[in-house]
Amino acid sequence: MKAIVPVIVAAGIGLSGPAQARTLEAVRSSGEIGLCAHPNSLPFARKAGDPPGFQVELGRVLARELGVSLRLDWIITQYQMRSAGCDIVLDVIADREAQGETRLRISKPYYRAGVALAVPSSSTLASFQSLNEHTKVGVQVGSVAAMIIGQRHVPISTFGFESDSLEAVSNHEIDAAAVTPTAASYFNLTHPDKALRILDRDESVADLNWNVAVGMIRPDDALREAIDGALERLRNDGTIDRIYGRYGIVLQAPK
Amino acid sequence: MRKQWLSSGLAVLAVTALAASAALAQTVDTSRIESAGQNDWLTYHGSYKSHHYSPLAQINANNVGNLGVAWMHVPGRSTRGLQSMPLVADGVLYYSGSYSRVFALNGATGEVIWSYFPELDEALISRQTHSPYNRGVALGEGKVFVGTMDGRLFGLDAKSGKVLWETRLIDSQKLTVGFTGAPLYAKGTVIIGSQGGEWPGRGPIFAVDATTGKKKWEFLTVAGTDEAMKSWGNDSWRTGGGGGWMPGTYDSETNTILWGTANPAPLYDWSGADYKTQGARPGDNLYTSSVIGLDIETGKLKFYHQELPHDAWDFDSAVGEFVMLERDGQKYVVHPNKGGFVFVYDRNLGVKNVWRLVENINFVKDIDPKTGELIGRRDFSAGKVTEPPLCPFIGGGVSWNAGSYSPKTGLYYKIGQEWCMTLEVQKTTPVTAPQVQLNIGADFKMAPPPGGEIYGHLDARDPITGTKKWEVRYPEPPLGSVLSTAGNLVFVPDSRGVLHAYDAETGAELWKHNNGTGHQGGIVSYSAGGKQYVAVTAGFGGMLADEYAPNFGGVYKSMPRDDGALVVFSLK
Numbered sequence: 001m002k003a004i005v006p007v008i009v010a011a012g013i014g015l016s017g018p019a020q021a022r023t024l025e026a027v028r029s030s031g032e033i034g035l036c037a038h039p040n041s042l043p044f045a046r047k048a049g050d051p052p053g054f055q056v057e058l059g060r061v062l063a064r065e066l067g068v069s070l071r072l073d074w075i076i077t078q079y080q081m082r083s084a085g086c087d088i089v090l091d092v093i094a095d096r097e098a099q100g101e102t103r104l105r106i107s108k109p110y111y112r113a114g115v116a117l118a119v120p121s122s123s124t125l126a127s128f129q130s131l132n133e134h135t136k137v138g139v140q141v142g143s144v145a146a147m148i149i150g151q152r153h154v155p156i157s158t159f160g161f162e163s164d165s166l167e168a169v170s171n172h173e174i175d176a177a178a179v180t181p182t183a184a185s186y187f188n189l190t191h192p193d194k195a196l197r198i199l200d201r202d203e204s205v206a207d208l209n210w211n212v213a214v215g216m217i218r219p220d221d222a223l224r225e226a227i228d229g230a231l232e233r234l235r236n237d238g239t240i241d242r243i244y245g246r247y248g249i250v251l252q253a254p255k
Numbered sequence: 256m257r258k259q260w261l262s263s264g265l266a267v268l269a270v271t272a273l274a275a276s277a278a279l280a281q282t283v284d285t286s287r288i289e290s291a292g293q294n295d296w297l298t299y300h301g302s303y304k305s306h307h308y309s310p311l312a313q314i315n316a317n318n319v320g321n322l323g324v325a326w327m328h329v330p331g332r333s334t335r336g337l338q339s340m341p342l343v344a345d346g347v348l349y350y351s352g353s354y355s356r357v358f359a360l361n362g363a364t365g366e367v368i369w370s371y372f373p374e375l376d377e378a379l380i381s382r383q384t385h386s387p388y389n390r391g392v393a394l395g396e397g398k399v400f401v402g403t404m405d406g407r408l409f410g411l412d413a414k415s416g417k418v419l420w421e422t423r424l425i426d427s428q429k430l431t432v433g434f435t436g437a438p439l440y441a442k443g444t445v446i447i448g449s450q451g452g453e454w455p456g457r458g459p460i461f462a463v464d465a466t467t468g469k470k471k472w473e474f475l476t477v478a479g480t481d482e483a484m485k486s487w488g489n490d491s492w493r494t495g496g497g498g499g500w501m502p503g504t505y506d507s508e509t510n511t512i513l514w515g516t517a518n519p520a521p522l523y524d525w526s527g528a529d530y531k532t533q534g535a536r537p538g539d540n541l542y543t544s545s546v547i548g549l550d551i552e553t554g555k556l557k558f559y560h561q562e563l564p565h566d567a568w569d570f571d572s573a574v575g576e577f578v579m580l581e582r583d584g585q586k587y588v589v590h591p592n593k594g595g596f597v598f599v600y601d602r603n604l605g606v607k608n609v610w611r612l613v614e615n616i617n618f619v620k621d622i623d624p625k626t627g628e629l630i631g632r633r634d635f636s637a638g639k640v641t642e643p644p645l646c647p648f649i650g651g652g653v654s655w656n657a658g659s660y661s662p663k664t665g666l667y668y669k670i671g672q673e674w675c676m677t678l679e680v681q682k683t684t685p686v687t688a689p690q691v692q693l694n695i696g697a698d699f700k701m702a703p704p705p706g707g708e709i710y711g712h713l714d715a716r717d718p719i720t721g722t723k724k725w726e727v728r729y730p731e732p733p734l735g736s737v738l739s740t741a742g743n744l745v746f747v748p749d750s751r752g753v754l755h756a757y758d759a760e761t762g763a764e765l766w767k768h769n770n771g772t773g774h775q776g777g778i779v780s781y782s783a784g785g786k787q788y789v790a791v792t793a794g795f796g797g798m799l800a801d802e803y804a805p806n807f808g809g810v811y812k813s814m815p816r817d818d819g820a821l822v823v824f825s826l827k
Contacts, residue, residue, distance in 0.1 A: 039378065040428070047378075076382035076431065093684045098693055115692055141455050141494035142521035142535055143692035144682060147637075150489065150533070157490040158535070160455035162692075164493075180692065207682070207693060 024222035034086035035059040039074040043247035065230035092215035109211035109254035138165030138177040170194040189248030294782040307659035309780035313787035315742030325825040326365030336794030337819030340777025362783035369416035376405040391437030402434025420468030441505035448499025458497025472554030488537025496520025515572040519543040539564040570594035595652020610721025613652035615704035640678035648674040661739040667718035672732035725762035735774035748774030794819020
């Protein structure tokens with residue numbers, strides 16, 4: 001089962017008005033911090049089963065660092081974020097334009113991600129630069145990667161799910177999949193017999209690379225600082241790397 | 256959870272009374288829906304002709320001032336209001352509320368005969384965007400048919416509400432979408448179209464055997480034929496959206512289902528003018544934003560017209576009724592498109608005329624009335640669209656609710672919506688989803704038309720030529736359906752909560768009543784026990800109605816968006 005992402009929800013209609021600011025004091029007095037996560041989206045998160053996803057695991061240790069427990073609020077789109085009443089979301093792209101509509105406050109970044117190419121192990125493709133008019137690339141519908149690669153006159157094939165485009169690569173239906181290293185690494189973990197080669201991201205294209213942070217819904221300064229501090233401790237002692245590592249993902253340091 | 260209201264003596268009496276009347280009643284079948292007996296309202300659009308017209312005249316222009324509330328029914332749990340079209344057969348009124356709750360009520364008294372609350376996947380529904388409202392049921396062969404947001408179609412016993420069958424048609428867990436529209440019954444078949452326009456699926460329309468619930472066929476509105484597959488560059492058919500979320504109709508002369516289809520996904524396309532070869536979904540994107548004719552037995556496409564090739568504005572063809580009428584020996588089908596144009600077709604969906612219902616349109620300069628070809632289309636690249644704002648607003652020049660055609664006056668009564676929007680195309684990320692790649696999204700904001708104000712209007716027009724006879728204006732666009740009657744009346748339920756009755760010939764207001772909350776659903780007239788009634792659903796909320804409070808303030812600031820009632824009127 002896969003989760004699906006609405007590329008655009010018609011009209012931008014439905015974003016609720018700003019919720020009341022949540023202070024660190026309020027979080028601590030309630031004894032819990034709310035994490036908005038998708039209920040059916042391994043390796044990110046899932047509502048039922050084990051493993052629970054790295055967002056749930058990271059949420060738990062973040063909550064522990066703040067001295068509270070974790071409450072999970074299961075939602076599927078950003079439009080439900082404010083009505084869900086959560087305090088944080090994880091794996092948020094630390095890009096002001098990308099977050100313009102969400103009005104999230106962004107923590108200090110804790111890893112670097114973007115769009116990489118996943119290719120069959122036998123492929124001669126070595127980088128984005130080696131794509132040409134004869135190489136067909138799987139892209140996620142409506143993504144910036146689809147636009148950039150398409151504008152280079154490289155044939156593209158549109159998918160709703162990254163996992164579907166990775167399957168298509170492994171079945172040799174397409175030559176490469178433009179996906180996040182997260183998705184490609186988890187695919188390799190769960191398909192050891194079909195493992196794909198993950199090419200380095202191309203840092204020369206700004207829109208295909210980004211830092212990842214914790215998104216906070218109207219925090220006060222104290223909550224923001226507390227989360228920044230907790231993230232720093234969890235990065236320094238290797239906890240975050242270990243959590244993501246359990247899902248086959250090797251994190252790269254933010255830039 | 257299912258509830259049968261049979262524990263009170265009162266309800267048992269009602270059932271007994273129903274049984275007595277049912278013994279006299281004929282079953283609801285294709286010929287009965289075709290002939291549209293005057294006492295009933297047997298299908299979403301009134302009959303297959305889709306006139307939304309009642310031949311009853313007991314309530315008329317001379318006595319409408321004496322109209323008052325006969326009874327009300329509060330369905331409860333009306334999240335995002337009430338949007339459904341009641342149906343009536345043999346004095347029993349059937350309607351649905353949010354979460355596909357279905358009620359059968361005594362049409363004369365409002366007493367509950369039975370109710371059925373399907374057990375739904377609440378977790379899924381709470382995650383959906385266009386949810387949990389339901390726009391109506393269908394009747395046929397002694398059954399009531401209703402779709403659910405979690406992808407199922409139910410067949411209920413019309414006498415008891417007992418589930419006779421349920422069929423899962425969509426994997427809603429994967430695709431997110433389900434059913435909000437009313438089904439259509441014809442020739443032993445139940446047709447229902449899925450949502451889809453904002454979600455990366457292929458927008459199926461289903462046919463199900465009314466007796467067994469077994470799926471008969473499925474037509475994919477995205478690339479449902481080899482020809483259509485070629486109109487989706489970059490394999491974008493895989494995520495094309497589409498769907499057919501409102502009911503169409505049935506043409507018995509050609510044995511054809513006529514249905515309107517929804518917009519392609521992704522909604523925003525950065526192609527600019529080169530949409531045939533560039534952008535997120537290069538090509539015309541068949542059969543989205545189209546009207547299609549399907550063989551009722553096989554689901555095979557017989558003919559179609561794509562009203563908006565490569566729709567870049569979210570102006571569905573799913574919203575419009577198919578008004579079937581004849582003039583000077585010619586048979587026509589009139590179909591309004593969400594963009595604000597009204598298309599006039601022959602019965603094979605060949606274009607005969609196109610006319611403008613809405614004044615403020617600039618997504619195209621015009622549409623050729625002879626060919627239906629778009630002239631001077633406005634396609635976007637990434638960036639801001641503000642000067643001029645795009646007209647109409649994404650809510651459309653026409654919404655999902657139906658207009659009405661009166662064979663008595665020969666006029667088509669239809670609501671037009673005059674509003675525009677600024678559009679900013681930007682990088683976005685759905686933060687809570689397992690987001691993967693930075694997306695190109697768009698932020699839309701309602702804006703007044705250039706040099707004017709936002710307003711809505713009820714027009715009385717010639718359905719074939721578009722010639723306007725009269726117009727009534729409203730400060731905010733009404734979102735409810737329109738009803739005309741042989742009593743020389745036109746009823747319009749408005750957004751502020753007022754139900755208006757107008758003289759069908761002149762547009763003069765003859766009566767009004769405040770139902771206390773906004774309307775965005777259906778209105779019908781029927782007769783029970785020799786008395787004429789008018790039934791309207793009231794209750795505001797949803798993707799479009801939610802825009803009213805921030806943009807218009809006033810009464811909308813305090814208007815609930817989780818409440819509603821069925822209000823039924825008769826002469827005092």
